Amino acid sequence: MTIHSTQRSDDCIVFRDAAVTRGGRLIWQHGDFAIPQGSVTAIVGTNGTGKTTMMMAELGLVPLSHGSVTVLGKPAGAMNRQIGYVPQSYAADIDANLTAEQSVLLGLTGTRFGIRPVTKTQRQEAAQAMRFVGLEGKERYRLSEMSGGMRQRVAIAQALVCRPRLLMLDEPLANLDLASQHALVHVLARLNREYGMTIQMVAHDLNMLLPILTGAVYLLDGHPHYSAMNEVLDSDLLTHLYGTRVQVVTTPQGDMFVTPSPDQTGDAPVDTHTAAEVVAFHHHGAEAGAGRED
Ligand SMILES: Nc1ncnc2c1ncn2[C@@H]1O[C@H](COP(=O)(O)OP(=O)(O)OP(=O)(O)O)[C@@H](O)[C@H]1O
Ligand SMILES: [Mg+2]
Secondary structure, eight states, rough: OOOOGOOOTEEEEEEEEEEEEEEEEEEEEEEEEEEETTEEEEEEEESSSSHHHHHHHHHHHHHHHEEEEEEETTTEEEETGGEEEEETHHHHHHOOSSSSSHHHHHHHHHSSSSSOOOOOOOHHHHHHHHHHHOOOOOOOBBGSOOHHHHHHHHHHHHHHHTOOOOOESSSTTTTTHHHHHHHHHHHHHHHHHHOEEEEEEEOOOOOGGGTTOOEEEEETTTEEEEEEHHHHHOOOHHHHHHSSSSEEEEHHHHHHEEEEOOOOOSSOOOOOHHHHHHHHHSSSSTTTSSSSEE
């Protein structure tokens, strides 16, 4: 078997017997799966299992110690211009003196060094990306004046502005309140549906994402696996994966979601959704394109 004989043209990300070593330590190995174009996938796994490392490998920023990663038909790194990336530490990486608009424009000009004239078209594209994430009117705010949630929208607008084919977000829901999480999921759903963008994100709480997820890569016992969503939602597997008791529940609509078991006690994270919220949320997204918008 050769690597390329198994690659299908509708695959977006293809791992073939991939392994990564960092600082002399094996992080994960035997990564052997393909993520389809147009999919919305989560990368799940406990802290330190190598989720961020996986995204960096896909961007060609961390070399594999074995195997291959192909992204958008080319070796990892070659297609980065068609990838939007929102890193886990986006808030720490940015220059807080920039305005929101300047920051978004970096996604087009690619550099903050030197003086580059910005074209009218670029400015319009930046405005459109900012509108998409709900930042209209905030163009002139400095990042230092914005809340964490607003900065995150700036980071997403910056990743979007070049109209990537693949959007990668590392823990985009962390530090967002419930309303902002809903808003972000809605934005991601639209990007996937209206622009056919392939989306991959690292996430710890799948509840919010279930209406749009088509699959998940789970990092378990040092091996990444990919499953379509109906296969990954297995209580025992998720319990093993999270290291804490997890339950899968079927709503009256037939949608499933993950919740800590009723016997969960103490300091474990608790699902904050009421049943009504979950049911309401599950109305849209599942039937992509056909559902109502709210
Ligand atoms: N620059 C580095 N050099 C050496 N080892 C590293 C480096 N960055 C990360 N690691 C190690 O690689 C492993 C995976 O790290 P990674 O950041 O990918 O985990 P993660 O799954 O994203 O964790 P988290 O949920 O905390 O974000 C960790 O054991 C970490 O210590
Ligand atoms: Mg990480």
